Structure formats: C-alpha cells, structure tokens
Amino acid sequence: MKSTSRRQFLKTAAVATGGLMAIRAAAWDFPNVEVAITPPLAVFEYPQVQLLEGILQQQLENNHKVYLNLDEDGLLKPFRQRQGMAAPGPDMGGWYDNGDDFNSQSNFHGFIPGHTFGQYVSGLARTYAVTGSKPTQAKVQRLVRGFAETVEPTGKFYVDYRLPGYTFDKTCCGLIDAHEFAQDPIALDVLKRATEAVLPHLPEKALSRAEQEARPHKSIAFTWDETYTLPENFFLAYRRSGDKRYLEVAKRFIYHEYYDALAENHNVLPGKHAYSHVNTFSSAMQAYLVLGDDKYLRAATNGLRMVHEQTYATGGWGPNEGFVEPGKGLLAASLKSTRSSFETPCGAYGQFKITRYLLRTTRDSRYGDSMERVLYNTIAGAKPMQADGTTFYYSDYNNDNGKKVYYKDKWPCCSGTFPQLTADYGISAYYPGDEGIYINLFIPSKVSWSQNRTPCTITQKTSYPRRIRRNCTSTSPVLKPSRCTCEFRLGQMRRAECPSTERKWRPRLSPVSF
Numbered sequence: 001m002k003s004t005s006r007r008q009f010l011k012t013a014a015v016a017t018g019g020l021m022a023i024r025a026a027a028w029d030f031p032n033v034e035v036a037i038t039p040p041l042a043v044f045e046y047p048q049v050q051l052l053e054g055i056l057q058q059q060l061e062n063n064h065k066v067y068l069n070l071d072e073d074g075l076l077k078p079f080r081q082r083q084g085m086a087a088p089g090p091d092m093g094g095w096y097d098n099g100d101d102f103n104s105q106s107n108f109h110g111f112i113p114g115h116t117f118g119q120y121v122s123g124l125a126r127t128y129a130v131t132g133s134k135p136t137q138a139k140v141q142r143l144v145r146g147f148a149e150t151v152e153p154t155g156k157f158y159v160d161y162r163l164p165g166y167t168f169d170k171t172c173c174g175l176i177d178a179h180e181f182a183q184d185p186i187a188l189d190v191l192k193r194a195t196e197a198v199l200p201h202l203p204e205k206a207l208s209r210a211e212q213e214a215r216p217h218k219s220i221a222f223t224w225d226e227t228y229t230l231p232e233n234f235f236l237a238y239r240r241s242g243d244k245r246y247l248e249v250a251k252r253f254i255y256h257e258y259y260d261a262l263a264e265n266h267n268v269l270p271g272k273h274a275y276s277h278v279n280t281f282s283s284a285m286q287a288y289l290v291l292g293d294d295k296y297l298r299a300a301t302n303g304l305r306m307v308h309e310q311t312y313a314t315g316g317w318g319p320n321e322g323f324v325e326p327g328k329g330l331l332a333a334s335l336k337s338t339r340s341s342f343e344t345p346c347g348a349y350g351q352f353k354i355t356r357y358l359l360r361t362t363r364d365s366r367y368g369d370s371m372e373r374v375l376y377n378t379i380a381g382a383k384p385m386q387a388d389g390t391t392f393y394y395s396d397y398n399n400d401n402g403k404k405v406y407y408k409d410k411w412p413c414c415s416g417t418f419p420q421l422t423a424d425y426g427i428s429a430y431y432p433g434d435e436g437i438y439i440n441l442f443i444p445s446k447v448s449w450s451q452n453r454t455p456c457t458i459t460q461k462t463s464y465p466r467r468i469r470r471n472c473t474s475t476s477p478v479l480k481p482s483r484c485t486c487e488f489r490l491g492q493m494r495r496a497e498c499p500s501t502e503r504k505w506r507p508r509l510s511p512v513s514f
C-alpha cells in the first residue's frame, strides 16, 4: 500500500478552536519514555469515547456483565494449584483447568490452565476505563492481589506447562492494563516478579513452530508456543513503567526470521498458524515505534497485505487456523472442506490492533476499510459470551449449510480476546491528530475532549451500514481564530464516486448529514 493517502479521508468539518495538542496525551502515549516514532494520529483515552445504543454497545454490556460476575477463586484456581496452595472454588472447565486428561487429538480439557486470566483482567480494566464502573475496578484489583500471592521466584507454575510464552503474554497484558487503565497500585510490581519467574521457562529467542518441533519436546502440544507475540506487551510494559529490563526482553523475542522475510516482500505466510502470525504484526509495530527501524513497519505492512490477498469476502482469513498457498484456489476449496473458517474473536482482535497501528502511522484509510469489514462481517455477528464459558469461536463459511454455533470447549482463547475487543470498539472509531480528528468507524457513539479548556463533543447517530446516511452533531462552540477539522473516512465505494471531494461542515450544533 502507499504510505499516505490522506486525501482518501473526506475533509468535512470545521468543529472549532485551536490546535489539538491538548488531546494528544492519550492513553497510549508515554511522555516519560523516549521512543523513536510518534505516529501522526493518537488514540483517545477510553473514557473519552462512549458507545451509544446499538449492537456494539450490547456486546460491550454483555461482556461486561459476564466477566464482572466470574468466580474469582475459580479464576485463580489453576495458579494456586500449580503452586501447591489451597485452591478453593469451582473448576472453570474447558481449556482453563488443571487436568491430566488432555490429548491433542480428541480432548482439550485442561489444555492451557489459567491461560486467559490476564486477558480477563485486561478486558475488565479497559471496560472499567470506558464505563467508570467501580465494582469492575475493584474486581481487577482483587484479581491482581490474588494472582500476586501465587507468584514465586522459580516459576513453579510453568513446570511441565505446554505454552508458557503464550500464557505469559496475556498475563503481562493484564497486569500493564490493570496498572494503566484501572490504576492498580501493585500491578507493575507484580509484573516485575512474574517476569523474573517466567524467564527461566522461556527459550532464548522467539521460536517458530518448526524450530520448536526440531527441539526435544514432550508432546506435539508443547511445540505450539507463541513466543513471537511477546514483544508487543513487553514494549508496552517498558513504555508504561520506564523499566529498561522490559525493553531488553522485548528485543530478545523479536521474530527476526519472519519479519525479515516479510520486509523483503517474501510471502512466508502459507502453512503458518493464522491468528498468532497476524497478532505478531503488532509486535513488529511496537518494535518500529520504539526502535525506529523501518524494516518492522515494512514487515507489518507487507504482512497484512499478504493476509488481505487471502481473505474471504467477509474479511475473515485462515481456514483451519492456517494460511494457504495463494493463487491456487485453496481458499475457495476450503468452503467445501472445513467448518473452521475464521477464528473470529481472536482474528478480529488481531486485525483491529494491526489496522489501528497502521492507520495511526500512515493515515491510509484503507486500513480503516479493513477494520470495518471485519467488524460488520465477523465479530459483530458473534454469538454472545455465556456465563459458563461457552464461547463463539469459528465462523463457518461452508457452502453446505454453514451454521453459527458455539465452540465445543469452554473458556478457549476467543473468550480472552472478545472482552478486550469490545472495550476497544470506541477508541478504534476516532483518532486525534495535530490537524484534526479522524473519524474512522461510523458507529453510534460520542467522543468528548477538551480544547483550550473548552469541552467539545462529536456525536454520531446512525444505523450504518444498514442505512448509508449518518447524522453527526458537533456541540463544540466556534472559537476563533483557528479551527479543527474532522476527516471522515470515505469507504472504497465512496472514494470511487468522488475521489477528491472536499466538503466543509457547518459548524456549531447543526446536525450534518453526509
């Protein structure tokens, strides 16, 4: 893709007031830590964007309810058991339990004990930040305290554990989000101890599956670890804490073999596990932002383009969780051969993250198109999360009577990414930049910020995409001398119709249709 195509955003609105510097200090900008690259577009803080009535808000609310009511002893049980501590409370079931009956052919009970704990903490912390729900913040802080008691220096938890890197990546994310978004006072200290505990159980570098298979292993499931997704959250831990130790471990797990090939435009996707190899694009982007080497940006840009070259019409990808050889009709053939067409919550979460990074960095609106396509065609149609861990996992695109059904096992990976993604819907819709606000998703929502101490809001009321017409209201008072523009993403179709349209938005409280 071309690096910049700002003209593809339709410049329509003059909302008010001077430069946007005041709103640049958003949640994911960290002024204390030197980083190489500051993308032209930032993100708003979670509380600044509120979803209004609609299916996305319903998903957010349902996930909030389900995860707020999770049994805390149940969540901590695998950690307590593996440390030899008293472990009251229920077994959660599915992938989450300690168990000895797992086998990779037919039984995934006890596959990765406690794996999604960190994602539930992360989802709750972000949802607290969006909603301001005090019980949610209190739950995050109780879970972090409970988890802290299970952390000891040798990392007994990880002995004979199938996927230590995979689980720790989520734990790391949960702790940095508890610190950042739920103001947890001990989360960073716990992360420091937990990192010391896990390091002896991780390899010296990121390992591909082929490398894991070539090393001695207890069984095939021990070769499925995803150490190549670790850098993103380690870089974020560095940026949020200022502790250079995390910078060192982030660099240690950079997936050089994969990024180097992608940066050179070699398509090495075929045969690779799909979601984790999209998720690691976000690690490449953090490497780019922190270290400043363009190679990582090229790897992420080329990699996502190669994924786009093998997506279904919905925007989903990865039949049977794998990438296929492009140009051989294999994606079409998969419509007859599998019902595991797209790993929906995880895949959509990974796609939201990478398109958000690339949109912010390049301002290329086509990344917004990609996000929107996956939003409406995949995750917005996910069946609701159930309180007992029953989860929507695969979209089934099979030509023969494709059905929307729940997954066979409780508490799989997709139960971890779903609440993180629904919390991220709002911040994915609007992006502040020096020249104005970029409106990327046309979802019922309201964004609020303060400019020169003047409160400003933009409200979108819309039934898009069912109806193409959208109503947008600005309540920003008009202040001279300068104005802030709003840039609305023009979808693919609209770009074709009016490639260079520029329309000014009538300022001051007047509802505008476009």
Ligand SMILES: [Zn+2]
Residues within 6 Å of the ligand: 343, 345, 346, 347, 393, 412, 413, 414, 415
């Ligand atoms: Zn999943």
